[in-house]
Amino acid sequence: KAGVTQTPRYLIKTRGQQVTLSCSPISGHRSVSWYQQTPGQGLQFLFEYFSETQRNKGNFPGRFSGRQFSNSRSEMNVSTLELGDSALYLCASSQPNSGSWSYEQYFGPGTRLTVT
């Protein structure tokens, strides 16, 4: 099975711009989660989508948004970029089973966003 893929792998943007990142989950996985990883804050949960609906949300401002398509692919959008948005953005997919509460996640390699 192919793993989680993220595009692009690297991105440089200017303050005030917006950016869209893409994530393709493992085939058959319906849950996609997004994380922001920075040296200062570590790994922080942004949101999770399941069957095209946002099911869980972390503590990030409304500039961070996402969506999920019918094929489970997901996009994350950040508007009005700030210098502090520079980070590695990781996507993870999972396929929760009703009989298992493990919720193990499979991560992509990430998109490195640099805001100048």
Place this chain on the structure above:
Amino acid sequence: GDSVTQMEGPVTLSEEAFLTINCTYTATGYPSLFWYVQYPGEGLQLLLKATKADDKGSNKGFEATYRKETTSFHLEKGSVQVSDSAVYFCALILISGGSYIPTFGRGTSLIVHP
């Protein structure tokens, strides 16, 4: 809120040494616990997991036991290799009414010298 505390790194060891990376958590319910590993330039990979008290997760020589009484999930390996050099993350997921927020520790860097 829920939180995960890991020992700060870097942890520097010689090959074949014994490894322990401490992880403690606070949670309002009964979370599932995970260890993930991140190699340079890559995303996180699931290393092992435990879903209830006294469960032992194991994989590739690594082990961790879910200790509810001490709210801990320490990672151990009897003999580390240079290829184990990476950043290790302890995480918990608490599920409540179909909703969950994953919580990760800050990560512990492991450096293994030949």
